[in-house]
Amino acid sequence: METEKLYEITAYTENQVGLLSSIAGIFTRRSLNIEKLLVYPSTVEGIHKFKILTRSTEHLIRAVVLQIEKKVDVVKAFYQVNDERSAREIRIVQEFLEERERAHGQDDIK
Amino acid sequence: MTHKISGAEILLESLLAQGVDTVFGYPGGQIIPVYDKLYDYQDRIRHILVRHEQGAIHAAQGYARAGGMPGTVLVTSGPGATNVVTGIADAMIDSTPVVVIAGQVGTSLLGTDAFQETDFIGLTTPITKWSYQIRRAEDIAWAVSRAYYIAKSGRPGPVVLDFTKDAQTGMAEYREASCSFIRSYVPVPKPSEEVLEAAARMIVESRRPLLVYGQGILLSGAEKALEAFLDKTGMPAASTLLGLSALRSDNPHYIGMLGMHGNLAPNIMTQACDLLIAVGMRFDDRVTGNVKTYARQAKVLHIDIDASEIGKNIHADLGVLGDAREVLEALTSRVASRKGGDWLQEPGRFHAVEQERVIAPETAPESGPVKPGEVVSVVSDVCGREAIVVTDVGQNQMFAARYSRFRHSRSMITSGGLGTMGFGLPAAIGAKIAAPQRPVCLFVGDGGLQMTMQELGTILQEQVGVKIVLLDNNWLGNVRQWQELFFHERYSATKMVNPDYACIAAAYSIRFENVESRGELRPAVERMLADDAPCILRVHVAETDNVFPMIPPGKSVNEIMLNEKEWFTNGN
Numbered sequence: 001m002e003t004e005k006l007y008e009i010t011a012y013t014e015n016q017v018g019l020l021s022s023i024a025g026i027f028t029r030r031s032l033n034i035e036k037l038l039v040y041p042s043t044v045e046g047i048h049k050f051k052i053l054t055r056s057t058e059h060l061i062r063a064v065v066l067q068i069e070k071k072v073d074v075v076k077a078f079y080q081v082n083d084e085r086s087a088r089e090i091r092i093v094q095e096f097l098e099e100r101e102r103a104h105g106q107d108d109i110k
Numbered sequence: 111m112t113h114k115i116s117g118a119e120i121l122l123e124s125l126l127a128q129g130v131d132t133v134f135g136y137p138g139g140q141i142i143p144v145y146d147k148l149y150d151y152q153d154r155i156r157h158i159l160v161r162h163e164q165g166a167i168h169a170a171q172g173y174a175r176a177g178g179m180p181g182t183v184l185v186t187s188g189p190g191a192t193n194v195v196t197g198i199a200d201a202m203i204d205s206t207p208v209v210v211i212a213g214q215v216g217t218s219l220l221g222t223d224a225f226q227e228t229d230f231i232g233l234t235t236p237i238t239k240w241s242y243q244i245r246r247a248e249d250i251a252w253a254v255s256r257a258y259y260i261a262k263s264g265r266p267g268p269v270v271l272d273f274t275k276d277a278q279t280g281m282a283e284y285r286e287a288s289c290s291f292i293r294s295y296v297p298v299p300k301p302s303e304e305v306l307e308a309a310a311r312m313i314v315e316s317r318r319p320l321l322v323y324g325q326g327i328l329l330s331g332a333e334k335a336l337e338a339f340l341d342k343t344g345m346p347a348a349s350t351l352l353g354l355s356a357l358r359s360d361n362p363h364y365i366g367m368l369g370m371h372g373n374l375a376p377n378i379m380t381q382a383c384d385l386l387i388a389v390g391m392r393f394d395d396r397v398t399g400n401v402k403t404y405a406r407q408a409k410v411l412h413i414d415i416d417a418s419e420i421g422k423n424i425h426a427d428l429g430v431l432g433d434a435r436e437v438l439e440a441l442t443s444r445v446a447s448r449k450g451g452d453w454l455q456e457p458g459r460f461h462a463v464e465q466e467r468v469i470a471p472e473t474a475p476e477s478g479p480v481k482p483g484e485v486v487s488v489v490s491d492v493c494g495r496e497a498i499v500v501t502d503v504g505q506n507q508m509f510a511a512r513y514s515r516f517r518h519s520r521s522m523i524t525s526g527g528l529g530t531m532g533f534g535l536p537a538a539i540g541a542k543i544a545a546p547q548r549p550v551c552l553f554v555g556d557g558g559l560q561m562t563m564q565e566l567g568t569i570l571q572e573q574v575g576v577k578i579v580l581l582d583n584n585w586l587g588n589v590r591q592w593q594e595l596f597f598h599e600r601y602s603a604t605k606m607v608n609p610d611y612a613c614i615a616a617a618y619s620i621r622f623e624n625v626e627s628r629g630e631l632r633p634a635v636e637r638m639l640a641d642d643a644p645c646i647l648r649v650h651v652a653e654t655d656n657v658f659p660m661i662p663p664g665k666s667v668n669e670i671m672l673n674e675k676e677w678f679t680n681g682n
Binding site: 062067072074097100 | 231239243260291292293418
């Protein structure tokens, strides 16, 4: 039996109407209780950040994070047990977007 | 001076820009402006008027599955929108590209419980790949181009556009939009060289490899790449329900269908292989049986376009993220040519047992009532394996899947993940409209036919040449089978008192053939398939026939019932 721990999930997203309920729905489907939720503009220009605290097994958290990241308007999603700071995540998000827009040009996101 | 046109016209221009020439729909109050403009576009957009919105979405699904292009649905707000919800859920779980455009009340009325208002975005968020409410005429072209790009790219799926009435009537300049990039969305991940090398190594080192594939082969157009990979590696391959027809039934590497009512060989060999290569499939529980015992002896190499599928149900020793065709081509060039050896003799043993104990009694009985497997087998035979097979859900579906033989890709259209009864008839209509040059044969039970039987009206109006093979046993057969086997023969609410189908066919001016006995079957099927007109062939089949083999729920994939009394044992 895998042990349950408190995990912190972070997701970097476009600022789109309805995305909060879309992400919350993934937790509902798996009967996961959200202990804490923060949504705010991230330090990446135009990108929002979700911070979600939930208690579960790593196997389930991994599945949930991949299903969050699968959403069209989600850029990247991560999870961690302890409070590893987010500088690494921010670097990954910035590099991902720069690489995408270098290859494809500007996105006309509304 | 800029030239402004209405939002309704911008929508239709945007659909034409996407190559849409067929729309399945039903008008209503909050979508009238679009229908009004559609009057001027009748020469460019064919509108199929269904009899219920559920028919529109299933027809669009059948159209997308047969033709490979997204299906388009146009409905009104409120009940029009909620009536397509089942089909959206079905398209989501079966990765079918459809775009649903639903009317919505004007923006000033949103949230006020206005007449025929419903929160359609809220209702469909968990079952769509993307949903968007269009509130301004200026946003239509942008939203439509995104909708089609998202619906068909990567792992396909349904998209909802909730189209407010004032956006339909508002005036704006039309500028053609085309979307081929969304910065937050990676539809087709590229596998790294290291991962491909590691996968090739696993293949080279294996002695008893088994490849299992799903609809991903059809969706990525990987049929030839799969054949080439199998020819080079000499390994056996088995299909999921949705992967059927990706390989021809007579491909020498093909060993049958996986899962609860699949063939013996692939299910048993799953528990004997040393490498399981899964391509474009998601280890549904109807495929895996008990996951705790599934392929525990094997290494698992999972190739899929969707990262969230890898490791979701079955642990993957290696996941390869990417398009099935690209990955298979890359692997084919990385592995040495070889022959299968003794491992390739295995399926023959299991096929012989299944042929004698299950297939022969079902498809070639000498006496007694007509068997459903026999009907499927005769239809497959008479149409020379040329038909697109569409099924409803239940025993008819399993008999159709087990006993149809395929020569062409995209020839099996069935509701897999959601198991939607009533899917068959409208899906067959959509399939025939997408592929008018091919025969389309629907296998449907008496229960499922009556769930969406109103679509016979659509067949009448549009003269869609669907061949409806009604396997009539006067029972909800699949549930009846479970009640017999697992619920002590307590037949709760599964007996059906059915209408006179000859009268129903006559009411819709559809040709009708009735088969009560074995001698009538083949001539009736030959008459049915002699032309391209719609036809109902009602066959009174054995009332209490069951689908076998069967892996009962919760059992391992090598714990298989051959009939009501006998289990497969590896010695017999």
